[in-house]
Amino acid sequence: MKKIGILFGMENTFPQAFIDRVNSKGEKDIVAEAVSIDKVVQAAPTEYAVIIDRISQDVPFYKAYLKNAALCGTAVINNPFWWSADEKFFNNCLAEMIGVPVPKTVLLPSHARPTDTSESSFRNLKLPLAWEEMFEYIGFPAYMKPHAGGGWKSVYKVTDRDDLWAKHQETDQLVMMLQEEVVFDDYFRCYCIGQKDVRIMGYEPRNPHHLRYDSQMKATGDAAKKLLATMEDYVLRLNKALGYDFNTVEFAVRDGIPIAIDFCNPAPDADVYSVGQQNFEWVVEAAANMAIERAKKQQVGKNNLTWGTFVRTSAMNQPLTNLAKGDVEKASVSVAEPTEVPAKKAAAKPAAKATKKAPAAKAKTEKAATKSTKK
């Protein structure tokens, strides 16, 4: 008997639906259940052939548990080692390497110094930084957001440099990215499961949460076909390079070109009350099939993790230019029609803030970044 476990937090709809779906398929010798932990002992295997991880980004204890599980042969989805190493600025750099368009982006040192560092920890920074060059490259308005973040936390739209200094002061020790604003005609969110199944969903980020997946594509005819094919190609390229088996990719479409905005979502929203019934049905089915496939392939005592082409080319000492070849095999793609979202109390959640009010205090121009607000 091979067990598939799911590890989850506050979400209420996806985990049980996933368990029920796997168990409804009548696969001999495969059963799904919620992961159950009563102790974690180093180098001791878990009882799971596969674990779907939906929560370790918020629970470091689980992340450590999963690395131990992976080392002892569990196929952990997504790969907890890669997930620990990954962040959004790197993702953008990799996207450029593999020919996927991304907004122009620069990295900013944190406003507050990291705990237990001092001014001398930053002697390699040439201050003032080359702000004029950065502003010239990015332009205003721009987006400023954490280089490793999610859930729309600390995502700001900044109108000019004063606005940037003011908002940067709110970000404490977060390392931020400053990014070109993409003014879009269309916006999409795409599930990618097992690096082969893609679900392209219209998404309107300016709507409240429960209405975001209720968006109709503006492109029509051949332009729409071309756009869908291009997004499918980009979604697969990104996930194969990164090595994620369960992820979403967001695109803002400008002049017919999909530009990847956010593709580091290894525990993406899969709640029926936000994604809607049809998208939910798709993701439950695709995730169940992927988990079963992985359980069948899982070999006891071996490394059953997925690694992306970035790590694999690095480990095999191949030229990184091999990454640019794309490595896209035939995939199954599904395009979502805008769907009714089931009415429920959860739908009344307040929309996350895309911008925050600037504080009254203004930072001094050149000194904003790296100036500590703390000792």
Ligand SMILES: Nc1ncnc2c1ncn2[C@@H]1O[C@H](COP(=O)(O)OP(=O)(O)O)[C@@H](O)[C@H]1O
């Ligand atoms: N460069 C950008 N241009 C236009 N809109 C953006 C840009 N970056 C972020 N956004 C908007 O902000 C939202 C949240 O940013 P995102 O990068 O997806 O962060 P998170 O990982 O927190 O979801 C996006 O869904 C999009 O609506």
Ligand SMILES: [Mg+2]
């Ligand atoms: Mg996002």
